[in-house]
Each structure stands twice: as C-alpha cells, then as structure tokens.
Amino acid sequence: MGLLSLGTPLPWLESRQYNEHVRDNGVQQLLYSFKAAYGRKNDIFYWGDELEFIMFKFQNHDGEGQNAVLTLESDDVLTSLNNEDISICEANDVLFHPEYGRYMIEATPASPYEGLNTEYVENNMQIRRKLVEQRLAGRGCRLAAMAVFPRMGCEDFSDIKNVWDHHNNASKSLYLPDEVTNRHARFPTLTANIRTRRGEKVNIQVPMYKDKFTPYRDDSVYKRDWFEPEDSESVLAAKPGYIYMDAMGFGMGCCCLQITLQAPDISKARYVYDSLANIATIMLAATAASPFFKGWLADQDVRWNVISSAVDDRTPYERGVAPLLPQSNNGHGSSIKANPQRIPKSRYSVVDLFLGGNEFFDRSFNDTDVPLNEKVLETLQSNDIFELDYDLARHFSHLFIRDPLVIFQERINQDNLTSTDHFENIQSTNWQSLRFKPPNQKATPDQKDAPGWRVEFRTMELQMTEFENAAYSCFIHIITECLLTFSHEINPYMPMSKIWENMEIAHRRDAVLEQQFHWKDDLHGGRTSLSNMDHVFHNVKSGLFPQFIDRLLKYKSMVTESWRELVKSKDSSNVRLFYYLKLISDRATGNLPTAAKFLRQYVLSHPDYSQDSRVTKEINYDTLKVADRITHLDDSNGELTKFFGGEIANYIKSCTK
Template sequence: MGLLSQGSPLSWEETKRHADHVRRHGILQFLHIYHAVKDRHKDVLKWGDEVEYMLVSFDHENKKVQLVLSGEEVLETLQEKGERTNPNHPTLWRPEYGSYMIEGTPGQPYGGTMSEFNTVEDNMRKRRKEATSLLEENQAVCTITSFPRLGCPGFTLPEYKPNPVEGGASKSLFFPDEAINKHPRFSTLTRNIRHRRGEKVVINVPIFKDKNTPSPFIEAFPEDDEAARASKPDHIYMDAMGFGMGNCCLQVTFQACSISEARYLYDQLATICPIVMALSAASPFYRGYVSDIDCRWGVISASVDDRTREERGLEPLKNNNYRISKSRYDSIDSYLSECGEKYNDINLTIDKEIYEQLLQEGIDHLLAQHVAHLFIRDPLTLFEEKIHLDDANESDHFENIQSTNWQTMRFKPPPPNSDIGWRVEFRPMEVQLTDFENSAYVVFVVLLNKMLLPPAYSFFPLSKVDENMKVAQKRDAVLQGMFYFRKDICKAGGNAVVDGCGKAQNSSELPPEEYTLMSIDTIINGKEGVFPGLIPILNSYLENMEVDVDTRCSILNYLKLIKKRASGELMTVAKWMREFIANHPDYKQDSVITDEMNYSLILKCNQIANELCECPELLGSSFRKVKYSGSKPDSSN
C-alpha cells in the first residue's frame, strides 16, 4: 500500500498548505538519491511477489459469508511470531487498506537462479498456512480479488452500518469506516481524497444484462441527492475508496542491474500489462450484482480519483493549475527508456518548474518529464511529525507523491543509504484462488522480465497500450478482445540497435505494419504468419538455460496453465465465477447475488484453494496436492 508513516495525520486543508513544501523537498530528496546511485551497476537480479488476502467467516447454518474485521490483530500476531522473532523468517506480513485484509511476501527476495522458481509456490503455501493458523473456527484466508457482496448490508463481521453523514472518512452509503484499516494513513487517505475532490468518489460499473435484469436498471437514492446525481442507469453505483482499495491483487517487484536496465524493463513490461491483466481476470461482481466487466482496474481507478471538477475538465480552470486526463491510479503515461521515446504519443501534463529544475541538475529529458508528471499531484496524507526532514538522508516527501501515483508499472529509485538497487513494480494482475495459479502468474511475469532484456523489443505507441487497457477489463476479454501488439519482439524495430543499457541508436519510426491487433491466444500461444507467441519464445529461451529437472517441470506446468487460459481451454477465474453464479439454483437471471449464492461461491473458492474439491474447468490437470488444510476444520467441510 506504499508509505506507512506514523504520527499525527493532518486534515486536507492543513495538508494543502504544505503541498508545495512536500513537492519541493520531495524533488530535493529524489535528486540526492539519483546523484548518489545513478552510476550504480552490477546489482544482481532480485525479485519478490506480493499476495493480498481477505479474511472471511462462514456461517454454515444461515448460509452466509462475511469479511472478518480482524486484519490488524492477525497481522500483529504474524509479525510478532515471524520477523520480530526471526529476521530470517520465510514470510513477511504488511497491512492493507481493508481491516479484513493482510498482505504477505517472501521473507527474503528471490535471486537470479532458475531454481528459485521451484520455491515460489511453497512459500505462498507457508503464508496461507501461517495466516490460517491464527483464525477461529469456520474462518478462512481467501485470495479473491473482489468480495461479491462488498458494500451490501451485513457484509462485515462484526456487522456495522455505514455512516454517510459528515464526520466519517468516506461518507459512504454502503461501506462502513470500520472496514478501513485502523492505521491513520488509510482513513486519512479516504477523507482527504474526498475533500480534495470536493465530493465523494464516483464509481459506475456497467451491469450485466441477463434475461430478467430490469431494463433500464436504475437504483433509487431518494435520501441522497449526491448519489442520485452521480449514479447512472444500467450501472452499479459505488461511492467509496474501499470499493477499489478494498480489493486484492498480485504484484511482482524486480531489482535491475542498473538504472538503464530498470527503465528499459519498465517500458517493456508496460506493453505486457493489459495482456496479463486480462489473463488474470477475477472480479466480475460488485455490491451484490453481476457486472459486465471482469477486472477491478477501472473500479480502483475511480475509487481514488481525487481530481477536482476543474482538473477533470468539467469547469474552467480557476483554482487548479492543470487539466489532468487520468486518475492517479491508471496506466503509465510515458516510456522512460530511449528505445521507447519515439512511441510516447500521449500528451503529458508536467510541472514545468520541476522539469526545468531536474534538467538543470543533470536529469535527462525522459526521466525529468516522468518525475515532473508525477509531481503535478498533491500529497494526500501528511503527518505533523514528518513535515521537516533531512533531505539528504530521508525520502518520505518523495515517496508521499511517488507512492500515491498507483500506475500499472512503478519505477522505484533505491531508498537512501541502502543496498537496494533500482527497481520496477508490475502491478496490474488480479489475485487468483490458489497458490498454484498465483505462482504460475508470478513465474510467467518473471520469465518475461528475463526474456525482455535487450535485444528483445516490445515497443509500440503508448496510446495503443492505453486502448489495450480498456479492452482488457471487458467481460471475457481473453476470448473476445483484440489487442495491439508488436509482430516481432525478438529484434529491434526499424534501424534501432539496442545495447546492454537499453539505449537505441539511429532509430527510425516504427512502421504501422510492425504492430497489429491480435487475440490473447495469438499473443500468448502464437499464430503462424502473425506472431510467434510469448510462450513458444519462452520455451526457446528455457531450452538454452541450465535448469534442473524439477524446476523445469514446475515451470512447464505453470506455463501450461497460462497457455490454456489464453486459448480458452481453461476458464479465467472471472468466467468460472460467472458460470458458478449462473448455474446456482437460487439465481433468477436478474444479475442479483444473494447472501446464500455468495456463501456457496466463496465456500467453493476456499475448497478449491485448499484442494477439498477439484475444479477442472479452472485448473485442468495442473492442480497438485497440498499438505495442509487452509481453513479451520468443521463438520461442513
């Protein structure tokens, strides 16, 4: 979730008064870091995954499942038994936005050897087992992206009613503040986003029109004029940060060998983001309804959209400096490497003073405009004790802005005075039901990271990547969507020559015929005469690597899952969930998910995750036995 400073949080009006101070000193902190480590080379490849979990409780008698608001207590115990007792403990635990959520990572980053791939799933199993051991009877740790009845009456345990009056953090009609993590950062973020925007956030998700769904589908909010104005016909309306940040995801962070390599990988992986997001689609339900989207990305983007009406272009600029085209949670807006520069065809809004300052300090144009674009945003949280800092040795002000630009990729400078190198974070994936699936997606992305080093070359116009992001979120995008992609990523385009630092020389414009619209099946598995396929390219890459038999088998098993998801032989989690609800005996083909239907679905998800039942439609023959039960035993299991 980014920076978690401790202290006394300031209100939005107080934070706003210090915004220029934070930006000014954030840039000074970035410059100190940059000049200290810009020439640092030969860092080894390290990487790690982040898995977010929800805590749920099953009421088998009443056939109801709720989110358990005990995340802080569970986290405290996990940390006390783990890293605080043993710095080399194999797992690390961190808080997340929801008080029903926790985040787990490996205790130490993985290295550059191929054998590391054989330990990912085992570590994820350890995390699930550790967290599960602390739960009460009939409770479980679930890796589901979105809880289908999030925001419906009684969705939490204990149950709380939302507080839409002034004084609450979100003022939501649906999402109680008690479901927000108690760390002051989270409620302050929620409150300050709303105050900066000048109104509640607005999330409208298209509803899936089934046979008996009302047409038009209209929700009435007679006692709330703001909701009545904001909600749209044929859409599911939501009004709080929790509807986005209260979802779960799967992320991977890489340490590159140098700043040049990090910038190159940032760009290369950015073109992959929409493809992997569609492949990992796992969130078709919102606020108790069946939606017409399969991914959470647009929901979470809207849930933290703090832009004012002026910044959104709805009113003339008067009190704000910029028109801003996107939420601060969205796709990237510029490539960072010289290879990608000529494909930067999106108009970039920047803080010109910061841009000129960075140029004068020796920062190149591409990196300067990237940072100056991030810094058009205001800080959203500020702690009284963290206003005045040592810019040469601290980075809180830089991270304040950096960590609240939640984009598909994040370029991460090293922390000051650390042995950590330049990193990139891959952020678009939806979390999967099982440790096997999550391991498969992580290994796939790490292999792509290795494969996309020079001379690989996946660039095409960034505006087309944005179009891909929109397509990727649609229902059944894996089978129905068409995505722009480069026809040949095995060599540089035009006359470009790519060196080991990711620089292009004598580049010419990429002819339009070098990229085209493709299905995900073509992109992943290949099609003769169109594209060789990422998995066949990876298989060729693996043939030239020294890999022990066990590791090779694991990798091939993971890639088989990705391959079959792309071809449609196996369902995405989103499609499987849709099929489950559509076939539920209580479903009335009206797009409504009742408590009992939700209970049946989440119970099944938990059983699949812990191999208490098989699911060939989702996992095929790739699913393997695990040695523990992921929920407390009870008679219903």
C-alpha cells in the same frame, strides 16, 4: 506498503498548504537518491511478489439462510504477526503488511528471491496463507484468496453489529462503513482527503451484466439525509445499466498480485519498464478474476478501473466536467496552484510515458496527452545535485502533477540527504500499471545491501491458489530475465496510445476470448496489428511463449525447442514450471477458464440465481465455499478438475498427497 509513518495526519484543508513544500523537497530527495545510486552496476536480479488476502467468516443462521461476511475485527492478527510472531515469520522467510481494508492482509517473502525456484516460491506463498489461517481458525474466521469480495457494500456484508448506528465520516458512502478501512490514521485520512480534494464522493461505475430480469438500474442507490451535499450526489451520479459505488474501499479493497524485479543498473531498469508496459495490459486480461461487485454480476472481468475511480481525487475542473451538484464548490485543489491543469487520467491508471534511454527508443512513441509539472521538469534537468535526462525528468515531472494526499504533521520538515518520505508521498500515490522504483540515498554502488533500481508489475489479479499465483509470478520473472538477457535484440516499443487502448480492451468481459489487442508483428520494427490472445501468447514472430519464454529457456539450455519439453525434466522444479506455463497457455487459448469466467459461470448456474444479475447471500456463501475448496486444492466436488482441467488438476493433487 512499507512501514507506516507514525504521527498525526493532517486533514486536507490544513495539509494542502504544504503541498508545494512536499513537492519541492521530494524532488531534492529524488535528486540525492540519483546522485547516490546512479552509478550502481551489476546488481543481482532479485525479485519478489506481494499477495493480498481477505479475512472473512461463513455464517449459518438458523432458518435464515447462509452468508459469508468480511471480518472487520481480526486485524489484530496482523499486529501479532509483526510482533510476538515475528520470529516465526522470519524463520519462514515471510512478512505481513497492512493494506487498505481492515479485513485485508498483504504478505510477501521476507527477503527477495534470487533465481527461479518454482517450488520455493509456491511453498513460500503457501506458508504465508497457512500462518494467517492458523491464527484465524480459533475465532471461526478464514482467509480468502479472491480479487474481490462479491457482496462488499451489500446488506450484512461484515461482522460488525449495529454498523449503521453511527455515521461514516471518512467516506460518507451509502454502502461502506468507515470500519472497512484500516484503523491506522493514514487510511481514513487518505479516504477523506481524496473526497475533499475532489469536492464530491468518488464515483465508480461498472457496467452491469445484463440478464433476462436484470433491473434497469442499480436499485441499491437511495437518498439518505446524513451528509449534505454528499447524500444528494448518488442519485445524480448513478447511471442506468451500471453498478454504482461511492467509496475508496470498493477499489483499494480489491486484492492483487504484484511482482517487483531488480535490474542490474538504471539503464536496464528503464528498458524493462518500457518493455513491460504493454505486457502489463495483456496480463490484466489474462489474470481476470473480478466478475462481481457490490452484489451484482458485472459486465467486466477485472478490478482495475474500479480502483482507478475509487481514488480519483481530481476536481471536476481537472476532469473537465461540471460538478454533480451546482452548489458544489468544484473541489479543493492545491491552494497554491494559481492555474489548475486539466488532467486526463486518475492517479491510479496505466503508465503514461516510456522512460527511454536505450537504442530502440524514439520520443514519438510517447504520443499521448500527458500533463507535466513544468517547474519539476526544469529542476530535474538543471540543478546542483544530479541532472536527469529529458525523458526521465518527464516521467517524474508527470508524477509530480499530483498533490500529496496525506501529510503527517510531525514529518513536514525532513533531511533531504537521508529521508525519502516526501518523494515517496508523491511516488507511492501514483498507482500505475508499472512502478519505476528508484533506490534511496543509501544505495551507493558499494552498498549492495540497499535495494537498487527496480520495476514493479502491478496489474495482475490475485488468483485463488498459490499454484496460479506462483505461475504468473514466475512467468513475469522469465519474461524479465529474457528482456535483461536480450536487451540489444528485443525492441519493445509501440505507441503509448495503443497501450492505453489495450488497457480499455482488457476490461471487457471475456477479453481473453472475445477481444483483440494491439500487439507487435515482430520484435524489430514498430508495426502492430490487432491480435487475439492466442496470437499474443503463441505466434512465432512476437508471441510471449516463442519469443520470451522459449528464447530464454533455450538460452539457459533448459529445453532445445519449446517449454513443453520441461514436462520430462528430472528436476521437479522444472516439471512444476511446465504446469505453470501450461496453465497460462491454456487460458490464453480459452481451453481453460480465467477465474472470472469460472466464478461468473458458477453464479449463473446457481439454483438461487434468478437471472437478475444479483449475487444473493446464498450465492455469496456458496461462491466463497467453492473458492475456499479451490484454494485448499480440495477436489471433492470436482471443482478443481473443472477449473484446471484434468491434466493440471491431477498434477496438483499428486503433489499434495
């Protein structure tokens, strides 16, 4: 999320008259960007990560037990970090960004990294956390590095008093007050516009973990009489055996780890995007860290489909279902579109199409049902500014089936030669597992200050420690460098339909241990087999370690055979890399637990747990305490050792002395 546009965001029924205007001009802006930047060559392999954190506090009530609650009153910390503290941030090479949740803070390096320096990356991440922690300490708040806050949406989950003495008009949720949402007008408008376009509240269903005394259905669903018809929807929407959630905040309030990588030119960027498509589904399962939602243990380990449903603005017609209530108006799609399309997927989802443009690509790999905006497809291929080839045009014309969700009154008319707001309006609300980030109109071949062609890797779940977040970031960096280096040897393609299936499989509880994923037999042909995670990571012919990690490390003369040699390196940054890779390898074999498994086990074995899948306030408090100790590398209760195993825990502890 870059700078937020200032101005007046239009409510849906007023903004939709400009939808086609935004698309038409967005296409022009994209074409001018292509015209400027198409010829860029040899851009540096810059890269960077994004971490999202949760601001919260521990509460100890006399005689009433303990709880941990989100703080919805500490967002001024972000304002300070971007204003009076900006020089401290610059000096430390860190930058803070707003996120959907008022309790959230996103943090990135201020300038992208160049090369792989594990210590720099991890240290930079640590400084980001510490700077926020220092500012929160004075008010009794803390920062959690957790993908999901266990009791968000339950009784007493925030520090706002009398939170239900007024109505929550943006989300109309039974559970989340509008105060969970960032104060900037863009965010409540986004929330309301998605709901209005859809014609119903969003409807999020997560399978509930089934234990001995788990109730038949989510018993927090109730009938209220604030909003008609929304308050009548929930009872109809909630399904037995599922955790029911009804607001954007449940999804966009989760925390992820994203990596952006710059390719030397557009053709390599397309190749990297296509190559990472399947790896992104694998890495969602490998980084699983979300075993609970809204006070219930879930029968899945990841956040992805929660966000997907949380921002699903499709009308019932587009989804191909009947509205929940007969009196519903079937949503408020674009008034201009005469013939609405059926749309199989939410705008937050796994990638839809390979971009192609290289020797290995064959159009038959794009074998899924992907609706296109035919007008955009036509314009992108035939215009006076810059003509895109069919495969690239197809990618963008799919993104342009979506409506812009928030339009600022003051930004309706733009100069397409210099602005990209309209393009970004569509692009940045197509939240997919990867994002192909084109440069802007400034990025001519000689203007190296302007970013070039980038790919963003968006599936990974935020981990509790910088050690892990840096490990996964560096892992993706090495894989991408390998792809860039061996782009004429590695054929990454398999049918897109199998990647979609992998995304479903990645959601299942303990997918790392229990599930099989579509994976290529070798990196030459198109044959795939169902493979367990150990095979995906370690098999000699196509595994991530032998074929990507070892291949690159050997090429760079960092090892002769295997990454395991790094442990003996004289360079402490490489020794750290060894432990990063060991963590990832041991999680793939099941020798070490994912964060999801570890946290689930913690809840299941908590003395206050009653075999009913409920995460009580006591359990929530203690879970946040454990996570807090792990984040701070505090092994006083042996949790660090349990989580990382003795060898890695000892290494981590030896470095903090």
